[in-house]
Amino acid sequence: MATQSIARPLTGRVAVVTGASSGIGAAAAEHLAELGARVAVLARRAERLDDLVARIEKNGGQALALAADVTDKTALLAAADRVAAEFGGADLLFNNAGVMLPAPIEELATDQWQRQIDLNVSGLMNTIAAFTPQLVRAAAERGVADLINTSSIAAQNIFPNFAVYSATKAYVTHLSRHLRAELGTKKVRVAAIEPGIVATELQSHVTDQGAREWLQDSKETMEWLTPQDIAQTVGFLASLPPRANLQQVTIMPTGQPS
């Protein structure tokens, strides 16, 4: 195994990042590669992934594009097989793909409710199902592995009209706490990251006019986090000594009150 260094503490590790074609996932993939990990990047938009792989390789890293939809269990199992075949299996999963579609509940936007549940809950679980065996195996072999789930500050706070999104993220946070207790005994650390507002494509999918105005107003009155801020947090969690599991991280824009 390659030697670790302070500058590249993830040398020798293999990371899988979902939602890697934009925003937080893309930044995390680049940062984990900078820290020395080989990175498998997963999302639906294949061209974006190819560009990301090219950027990582240009900077001296190694990456693998996995064009897949996380709501498709079979595709995820095939992706896990490719990671095993090409990189020998994952020891770090950044389970990050998600969508936010706020709307007043009385509008009964049931298709949007379902999209959020399918991606933020079922897609997250499909990814856990596909990669947990690799994480457990890697932890047994090398003494540590990481499962880092992207939740949101919405898991804790009340934002009117964000009920379904918030509930999916409360699921992610609570699930992560349970899995930490369950998998920690097998040396798999589990963490939930709960960001406040981060400037990504997430906001561009919002169709509700009230929520769009609220977001626009927020953008004008505070400096949002950048995807790189979250990427650094992911890198920090994975670089801690194997005995230390930072269970839950809330990272807010300094100017965001709640």
Ligand code: NDP
């Ligand atoms: P983006 O919209 O930029 O990224 C979402 C990513 O998810 C994209 O790469 C997208 O790729 C991928 N994705 C969407 N649907 C699927 C699917 N069915 N299968 C596979 N991949 C999919 O937003 P963010 O980077 O902001 O979002 C990342 C995570 O951060 C989400 O879980 C979000 O809820 C969370 N979060 C974001 C905050 C913010 O303010 N931005 C705050 C708190 C949490 P593609 O379309 O190519 O499949």
